[in-house]
Amino acid sequence: PAEVSLWPEHDAATHHFGLAIDLNSCIGCGSCVISCQAENNVPVVGKQEIHVAREMHWIRIDRYYSSDAEAGNYSAMEVPGANPEVSFQPVMCQHCNHAPCETVCPVMATNHGAEGMNQMTYNRCVGTRYCQNNCPYKVRRFNWFQYSDNEEFDFNMNDDLGKMVLNPDVVVRSRGVMEKCSMCIQKIQYGKLEAKKAGVKLKDGDINTACASACPTHAIVFGDFNDPGSRIAKMKADERAYDLLEEINVKPNVFYQVKVRNKKENKTNA
Secondary structure, three states, rough: OOOOOOOOOOOOOOOEEEEEEOOOOOOOOOOHHHHHHHHHOOOOOOOHHOOOOOOOOOOOOEEEEEEOOOOOOHHHHOOOOOOOEEEEEEEEOEEEEHHHHHHHHHOOOEEEOOOOOOEEEOOOOOOOOOHHHOOOOOOEOOOOOOOOOOOOOOOOOOOOOHHHHHHOOOOOOOOEEOOOOOOOOOHHHHHHHHHHHHHOOOOOOOOOHHHHHHHOOOOEEEEEEOOOOOOOHHHOOOOEOOOOOOOOOOOOOEEEEEHHHHHHHOOOOO
């Protein structure tokens, strides 16, 4: 299947940005979720809206539980002392090179950037939600309401003082448009501009996304695949690297490293 594609290949650019997530290091603390929300002006919609599947976070943390209990006997995991094992997996827009969302948008509001990012043009979006329906990772969010200046929501844009905490580099989305992880495009553009003004080339570490900056265990790594010396290029070459839902061959620019558990007891004497 990896040799057959319904999408044309994109031309190689100077940079090819992406994210790596080491599941060995992720502890599911949620720092990436909150930092993304603060950096990108993501509204706080409240418990009731999330209860009716109107979540707005650009990153979610999936949790997978396992134990030695009999298959299907989930109640056994809840017994005190059962101690089930858990794996955490942050999931954001995978910025696919063969993005299913791009092919179904009737107004080309979602398109592919020259440097690997799957981009959103908010003032084109008419809210058909075709992209949300066609996304295999379910990471796109739809604005059901005008969250800003709306007293129904505990959002920081509802008063003049609260508006001062918003990021001026990121647009505030309105009702009826789709939004998703942008891979902190504003930070990427700023880093490239600073390098251009200094007359130097970008080097690994000059740019970082909000989620990668906030991660206390450095489980999330941002970098340039076109830089063979970058940390992300080395992580991609590691045998632990894999793509989420790689069988559908959408070639995401976000990849994961397998969580490794060593359950064998060391019986050798020290």
